Amino acid sequence: MNLYKNFYVMNAMSTRAERKQKIVLPSTPFFTLGIAAGIAVIPISNALKKTDATNIQVVSPNALSMLLNDLYIVLSVSLLAILLGIVCAFYLEEWLPKTNWVRRFIESHVAVLTGIPSVLYGILAISIFLSYAGTLKVINGAPAAQDTGARPFQRHTTLFLGEGLIFILMVMPVTIKTTQEALRSVATPVREAAYALGASQWQVLTRHVVPIAFTRMLAAGCRAMARAFATAALLIGTYIWHYTAETDGMSSRFLLFLGAALFLSVCSSTLVEIHASIYNSDSA
Amino acid sequence: MENKIEISDLRVHYGDTPALNGISFDVHPNEILSIIGPAQSGKTTFLKVINRTLEFTPEATVEGSVKLDGVDIRTIGDVYGLRRRIGMVLPLPVGLPLSIYDNVAFAPRAAGLRTKSELDEIVERCLQQAALWDEVKDRLDTLGTKLSGGQQQRLTIARALSHQPEVLCLDEFSIAIDPVTTMRIEEVLKTLQKEMTILLVTNLVQQAKRLANRTAFFLNGDLIEIDTTDVIFSDNPANQATYDYVNGTFG
Ligand SMILES: Nc1ncnc2c1ncn2[C@@H]1O[C@H](COP(=O)(O)OP(=O)(O)OP(=O)(O)O)[C@@H](O)[C@H]1O
Numbered sequence: 001m002n003l004y005k006n007f008y009v010m011n012a013m014s015t016r017a018e019r020k021q022k023i024v025l026p027s028t029p030f031f032t033l034g035i036a037a038g039i040a041v042i043p044i045s046n047a048l049k050k051t052d053a054t055n056i057q058v059v060s061p062n063a064l065s066m067l068l069n070d071l072y073i074v075l076s077v078s079l080l081a082i083l084l085g086i087v088c089a090f091y092l093e094e095w096l097p098k099t100n101w102v103r104r105f106i107e108s109h110v111a112v113l114t115g116i117p118s119v120l121y122g123i124l125a126i127s128i129f130l131s132y133a134g135t136l137k138v139i140n141g142a143p144a145a146q147d148t149g150a151r152p153f154q155r156h157t158t159l160f161l162g163e164g165l166i167f168i169l170m171v172m173p174v175t176i177k178t179t180q181e182a183l184r185s186v187a188t189p190v191r192e193a194a195y196a197l198g199a200s201q202w203q204v205l206t207r208h209v210v211p212i213a214f215t216r217m218l219a220a221g222c223r224a225m226a227r228a229f230a231t232a233a234l235l236i237g238t239y240i241w242h243y244t245a246e247t248d249g250m251s252s253r254f255l256l257f258l259g260a261a262l263f264l265s266v267c268s269s270t271l272v273e274i275h276a277s278i279y280n281s282d283s284a
Numbered sequence: 285m286e287n288k289i290e291i292s293d294l295r296v297h298y299g300d301t302p303a304l305n306g307i308s309f310d311v312h313p314n315e316i317l318s319i320i321g322p323a324q325s326g327k328t329t330f331l332k333v334i335n336r337t338l339e340f341t342p343e344a345t346v347e348g349s350v351k352l353d354g355v356d357i358r359t360i361g362d363v364y365g366l367r368r369r370i371g372m373v374l375p376l377p378v379g380l381p382l383s384i385y386d387n388v389a390f391a392p393r394a395a396g397l398r399t400k401s402e403l404d405e406i407v408e409r410c411l412q413q414a415a416l417w418d419e420v421k422d423r424l425d426t427l428g429t430k431l432s433g434g435q436q437q438r439l440t441i442a443r444a445l446s447h448q449p450e451v452l453c454l455d456e457f458s459i460a461i462d463p464v465t466t467m468r469i470e471e472v473l474k475t476l477q478k479e480m481t482i483l484l485v486t487n488l489v490q491q492a493k494r495l496a497n498r499t500a501f502f503l504n505g506d507l508i509e510i511d512t513t514d515v516i517f518s519d520n521p522a523n524q525a526t527y528d529y530v531n532g533t534f535g
């Protein structure tokens with residue numbers, strides 16, 4: 001009874017401006033992400049329609065090279081995204097006040113993006129891949145034996161950018177969120193005690209906050225990487241399926257597919273495990 | 285005599301909740317001024333105003349003025365320098381992720397001191413003053429957080445002394461310390477009085493009686509009374525509430 005009363009009183013007391021703060025900013029991701037998705041549909045559907053014969057590249061249909069290739073993208077882009085995410089989290093958490101609209105804007109997007117399961121990102125990446133795959137496909141019928149060997153870094157630039165963007169979208173929000181949580185875990189008294197000793201903001205950050213939050217930030221990185229690897233598993237499976245010729249035989253293709261996906265999944269779950277153990281040892 | 289600190293009409297609100305309702309008094313140089321009062325009376329808030337750490341509580345608003353040596357502390361541009369002029373000891377020890385040595389050397393280093401011999405000297409002197417030196421002199425490299433609660437509290441006292449403050453604020457410093465060590469530190473405070481002004485917030489009225497030259501009684505954000513400790517603890521302080529609180533018949 002009392003609860004309801006308070007509820008109504010509070011509602012009545014929140015001003016127009018407060019309601020705006022509570023509802024409008026958190027719902028912006030619907031619009032921005034919706035528009036972004038809408039824009040993304042156009043090039044993808046275009047690419048699906050036409051196969052530009054002049055743009056055909058020979059890509060090694062060598063499974064190992066594809067695995068390396070994929071790992072290379074995942075690792076480099078994820079590391080970049082993790083670094084960017086950490087910088088971003090520091091800026092949001094340590095420099096911008098809680099009420100700052102830029103901070104609220106970014107945080108609401110981060111919340112939505114972290115909520116999207118990595119499988120969905122994987123499907124998005126696969127659909128981008130497939131839409132460009134026509135231009136990538138090994139010239140029809142070229143058997144694996146004729147191949148010149150592994151060329152792991154030779155990729156279609158657009159595909160590379162598209163995939164990179166997806167990995168950044170997937171990894172960065174998780175990093176931002178978990179790093180912010182790590183920074184928040186450093187209790188206010190520690191900061192106040194350091195400030196009371198006349199330390200500057202930079203000194204407080206480098207000497208106190210980062211050392212305390214470090215293990216948790218490491219854990220945050222692991223978790224973000226795990227997410228990236230999970231999606232990479234999906235992707236590599238698709239690549240293998242796509243590039244291995246039908247003549248290779250159904251069972252060997254399937255084995256390759258499974259093997260690669262399994263390998264990356266193991267990477268992913270190991271990282272999750274490392275994340276958990278770091279996290280537990282820190283809070284113990 | 286010039287006043288060390290002049291507080292006039294100081295008001296603090298946390299959002300809509302008032303914490304200090306317009307208090308005014310002066311702090312004399314080289315005195316021990318104790319501040320007593322029941323919980324929630326605004327004692328900690330007052331100390332946070334003085335070293336401007338209340339600025340980290342976004343919803344807190346401060347009105348009125350606090351002057352240190354005649355200068356309004358809010359007009360002081362170098363807030364880090366201001367904080368070094370004021371030593372602060374909090375009720376519960378706050379462990380910084382540093383070794384014992386680095387804990388004490390932190391503030392001098394933050395101020396730009398780099399000479400090893402000078403740092404060594406400061407560390408030793410402050411740990412001596414905080415009655416901790418004998419217990420830790422052989423393990424200055426261990427983490428400060430590995431010490432016992434009472435030792436950590438003395439470490440925070442050493443830390444607060446390390447930047448040679450003009451004003452030393454202690455907020456219920458003896459909560460985590462055993463009575464014997466508390467007595468040792470009280471002796472130290474009496475000698476430190478020659479070099480600095482001491483603001484002692486305490487829940488132990490007997491501690492105020494033992495140490496303070498003057499005593500202020502806070503109640504619900506109001507300054508009820510400030511007078512020499514003898515008067516406050518006599519049978520007839522100006523206010524009945526003071527008498528009741530001091531004699532434990534309050535409430
Ligand atoms: N960060 C904060 N946010 C909101 N209100 C606060 C905050 N800190 C203190 N207050 C309020 O301000 C008032 C004074 O608190 P303060 O901590 O200064 O009291 P105190 O005299 O130090 O009490 P104690 O003896 O328990 O330490 C209290 O009503 C308290 O609830």
Ligand SMILES: [Mg+2]
Nearest residue numbers: 327328329455
């Ligand atoms: Mg207090």
